[in-house]
Amino acid sequence: MFSKRKSRLGRTFRLRQLKHKQQKTVTIIKEDKWTNFREWLKREGFPKTSLTLAEFQDIGRGMMATRDIKAGEVIISVPKKFLITHISLTNLLRGQLSRCPIKLSAHQLIALYLISEYKKGIQSSIYPYINMLPKDFDNLPLNYNKELFNLLPHNVKVDVESQRAKFEHDFATINNFLKSQDIQSKITRKDYLWGWLCVNTRCIYLETNNSDDVKDRIAIAPLLDFLNHTYDAKIKGEFNNMTQCYEITTFIPYKRGDQVFINYGPHDNFFILVEYGFVIPNNPYNYVSLDKEYLEIFLPGETELARQEKLDLLLHHGFYGDYSLRISEISFRLLTALRLRVVQQFDVLTTETQGIILKWKNTITGLTEIINSQNEKLMYFYLQSICESALLKAEQALGALKVSKATHLPSSHVKLLWLESIVILHSVIKIIRDSQ
Numbered sequence: 001m002f003s004k005r006k007s008r009l010g011r012t013f014r015l016r017q018l019k020h021k022q023q024k025t026v027t028i029i030k031e032d033k034w035t036n037f038r039e040w041l042k043r044e045g046f047p048k049t050s051l052t053l054a055e056f057q058d059i060g061r062g063m064m065a066t067r068d069i070k071a072g073e074v075i076i077s078v079p080k081k082f083l084i085t086h087i088s089l090t091n092l093l094r095g096q097l098s099r100c101p102i103k104l105s106a107h108q109l110i111a112l113y114l115i116s117e118y119k120k121g122i123q124s125s126i127y128p129y130i131n132m133l134p135k136d137f138d139n140l141p142l143n144y145n146k147e148l149f150n151l152l153p154h155n156v157k158v159d160v161e162s163q164r165a166k167f168e169h170d171f172a173t174i175n176n177f178l179k180s181q182d183i184q185s186k187i188t189r190k191d192y193l194w195g196w197l198c199v200n201t202r203c204i205y206l207e208t209n210n211s212d213d214v215k216d217r218i219a220i221a222p223l224l225d226f227l228n229h230t231y232d233a234k235i236k237g238e239f240n241n242m243t244q245c246y247e248i249t250t251f252i253p254y255k256r257g258d259q260v261f262i263n264y265g266p267h268d269n270f271f272i273l274v275e276y277g278f279v280i281p282n283n284p285y286n287y288v289s290l291d292k293e294y295l296e297i298f299l300p301g302e303t304e305l306a307r308q309e310k311l312d313l314l315l316h317h318g319f320y321g322d323y324s325l326r327i328s329e330i331s332f333r334l335l336t337a338l339r340l341r342v343v344q345q346f347d348v349l350t351t352e353t354q355g356i357i358l359k360w361k362n363t364i365t366g367l368t369e370i371i372n373s374q375n376e377k378l379m380y381f382y383l384q385s386i387c388e389s390a391l392l393k394a395e396q397a398l399g400a401l402k403v404s405k406a407t408h409l410p411s412s413h414v415k416l417l418w419l420e421s422i423v424i425l426h427s428v429i430k431i432i433r434d435s436q
């Protein structure tokens, strides 16, 4: 059914949209493991839903509406007994584990539980659910091969490395924990990574009245965790004390056969790729980071001491790093940091420089907009130059991706990151050129 209201967009656009919609295929999943999972949920008292599992073109496995869904309807209710949390596992394992000085975080404990249940195979009491979980996480940059990893934007590499460090820390903690329990661990790094990534990609945030650390307020909610993300899904997710269920309400309607989405948060593609292993075309939260380019600016005559003093000032005033561009938008942080950076003959011991620093501080408080016209001109010159150097890097990365032998899907994700960065960089370069 299409709305009778005429769109203000042209006929060609509407036809293209229609064709686009028609071309997308959806295949309802009828595998035995899915039937077993549904039956297990029913036996255990899981409320009925109007969602079923399906394979969607370009997106993969997700949930499809089996009837029209109105705005304001609860699309899924997960009873408390199905929620896998730090508390539910502590209760479950009470009596089985000896007292141990190592306190596991929710992420560490749930990951350990999932892999332990996985290893039990059909003996596991939650086998029908475990059997539905992804078998691998090859789409996550953490698992990319070296060649593809090297082709990621710098800021993404930094985030992947910090994710890797977090995983290594959690794995070491788990090994110490198991040793303290006299458990001869047969859980390898690869095994634990599977459990850890299941939690990372599938958990929800669960508000509790307990004094848990915020990062421990997470839960795995079976069935709900088959809902995919889109930035324009409008939902509310919360624990309902009356029904004792975690409920998701949608504020937009769906037609029977549509994919039903939730919203994981206002995330850009860099974040989504690192944390979840996918990207969304035309994601409005996308940005380009120029942190590396900023630090690598070469200014003739700038001494190492002057450079360091400028960076110290930025740090002191909370303006160090996080320099971003969006479509036709330059962040205030970047403009501010550049204004300081391009100051020539910088020496904090002189009254001239102190005067300039004062004017620079005034641009932060909004007392003035610029330091002076010469500084402003130079600032835009270097802004254009770092944008052009970022553009060159993006084009080179795209060229390298073309000849790379990396698997199709992950490399197409990396390609999209670069293509979208190029669009943003062009839009900003245009603004700078037009203003000259």
Ligand SMILES: C[S@@+](CC[C@H](N)C(=O)[O-])C[C@H]1O[C@@H](n2cnc3c(N)ncnc32)[C@H](O)[C@@H]1O
Pocket (backbone or CB within 6 Å): 058, 059, 060, 061, 062, 134, 139, 201, 202, 203, 225, 226, 227, 228, 229, 230, 275, 276, 277, 278, 279, 280
């Ligand atoms: C909570 S799970 C959602 C269910 C998942 N698709 C499945 O089949 O188990 C999150 C994972 O789903 C995938 N995903 C979620 N939203 C997506 C989207 N818009 N496009 C592509 N993949 C998506 C990613 O692999 C992500 O790590």
